[in-house]
Amino acid sequence: MPEKNYSLNFRLGHVERVYTSKSDSTHPLTKGNTDSQLVEFSPVGGSSSTKPRESAIPLLRGISDSITRGDLILYTVLNERIFYLGPVNTKNNPSRSADHIINKQAGISKLPFSSNKDEADGYNVNIPKVNVPKLSKPRFNIIDFPGVPASRIDPTTEEYLESNFSDLQLEGRYGNAIRIGARNRFPQVIVSNNNKRNLESLTYGSVIAMTSMGKIEDNFPLDRGFILSCDFGNNILPERDPRLIRINSGNDKTSEDHTSQNLFNYRYAEALPTDSEEIQTEDNQIIINSDRIIFNSKSEDITASSNRNINFGAGGNFTVANKGYSVFESRNIYIGNKAKERQEPMVLGEELRKLLVKILGLLANAQALGDYNVPQPLSLFPRVAQAGSLRAEVDNIMKEFNLGNYLNPDSLAGYETNVEDGRPVGDSTTGEAKFFSKHHFIEPNRT
Numbered sequence: 001m002p003e004k005n006y007s008l009n010f011r012l013g014h015v016e017r018v019y020t021s022k023s024d025s026t027h028p029l030t031k032g033n034t035d036s037q038l039v040e041f042s043p044v045g046g047s048s049s050t051k052p053r054e055s056a057i058p059l060l061r062g063i064s065d066s067i068t069r070g071d072l073i074l075y076t077v078l079n080e081r082i083f084y085l086g087p088v089n090t091k092n093n094p095s096r097s098a099d100h101i102i103n104k105q106a107g108i109s110k111l112p113f114s115s116n117k118d119e120a121d122g123y124n125v126n127i128p129k130v131n132v133p134k135l136s137k138p139r140f141n142i143i144d145f146p147g148v149p150a151s152r153i154d155p156t157t158e159e160y161l162e163s164n165f166s167d168l169q170l171e172g173r174y175g176n177a178i179r180i181g182a183r184n185r186f187p188q189v190i191v192s193n194n195n196k197r198n199l200e201s202l203t204y205g206s207v208i209a210m211t212s213m214g215k216i217e218d219n220f221p222l223d224r225g226f227i228l229s230c231d232f233g234n235n236i237l238p239e240r241d242p243r244l245i246r247i248n249s250g251n252d253k254t255s256e257d258h259t260s261q262n263l264f265n266y267r268y269a270e271a272l273p274t275d276s277e278e279i280q281t282e283d284n285q286i287i288i289n290s291d292r293i294i295f296n297s298k299s300e301d302i303t304a305s306s307n308r309n310i311n312f313g314a315g316g317n318f319t320v321a322n323k324g325y326s327v328f329e330s331r332n333i334y335i336g337n338k339a340k341e342r343q344e345p346m347v348l349g350e351e352l353r354k355l356l357v358k359i360l361g362l363l364a365n366a367q368a369l370g371d372y373n374v375p376q377p378l379s380l381f382p383r384v385a386q387a388g389s390l391r392a393e394v395d396n397i398m399k400e401f402n403l404g405n406y407l408n409p410d411s412l413a414g415y416e417t418n419v420e421d422g423r424p425v426g427d428s429t430t431g432e433a434k435f436f437s438k439h440h441f442i443e444p445n446r447t
Helices: 022-025 221-228 336-341 349-365 388-401
Strands: 011-018 037-044 053-057 073-079 081-085 168-171 177-181 187-194 207-212 284-289 368-369 375-377
Touching: 053 073, 207 349, 349 388
Parallel strands: 053 081
Antiparallel strands: 011 037, 011 073, 037 053, 073 081, 168 177, 177 187, 187 207, 207 284, 368 375
């Protein structure tokens, strides 16, 4: 154990082993404590015979970087306890930044697994050989200098070279990161996963992005071709997403510019042109992009609300399923975009029933003048000699379809709406006409 020391002096250590959970204590080569993020290391310097193996825990309480055998750390002793910082960013590469100081040929203290357990750089042979570059922040003048004419931006000057700033980045080893940064004065937060490039992309992996200025393609310049592939003409705004699905086809067109509601607004938050008299404002948007997205609420509601439109688009089918009832409250409901032409109105079932009852009542009560001009009920062919057979047939139809009584078309005996205090009770109505649905209803016309 290094001597007792209350000053914060850091030394270099070479990581021999990492403990990720208490379950590591079950391994036969484990001795002692196996707290999460605890490491065994060999101090760097001196002869290999004088390098005792020490144990250390992270110096910082809530933030622990990914660490593995072969990494280089900084360690210090506080009140006879050893703490470490690291691993040291030896190669500026998040996936492989192994200790660049240790002499691999000299052979440091090793765990007794096998003679071939390490690669040349000191990492274990089972560590994935995936090389993911560190996230970068390339210049993109459209949003780095919004509204500034291109003629005023000279990339050859020191003024330009010294005008950039880096972002706060939290990076994992294999393409997952959180960027807390900004373009110009406009902040952005981008969470990315399975991204193998040095810049976040909507084409690869998954992304949750919160931006405050710039179009989608401006904030994801690697995807400009992917996003703009939906633009099928010169100077024509994209009307489809890259899957060739109209996602705003049901909205009314309100203007000829990019605010038209029947076009998806790919130009939202666009940097103002250089000759604009307006001041660039923040236009916040959130982008969620992945191969598969699941929204699940285990005990409460999922609520989606919009000040303007809500649009859903699917390359396959669209299904709404629930165990309760479904309510669509709207000024107008159109089934199919063509229905907005209002050529085929939907039928109100109860009004249709009343109309049918009245027509059947007219037939049932119709009479003909017989001998001596005495009225008699009509007969039904071929039962010509049987007066009133038409009325009997009408009665049979009324009973078969449970249409009620043609003497009182507005009534329907036995019909129960099963509604109490304006709220439906149970899952169906009872006693309705046979061709009525017990589970589907439409709002009556307003008077």
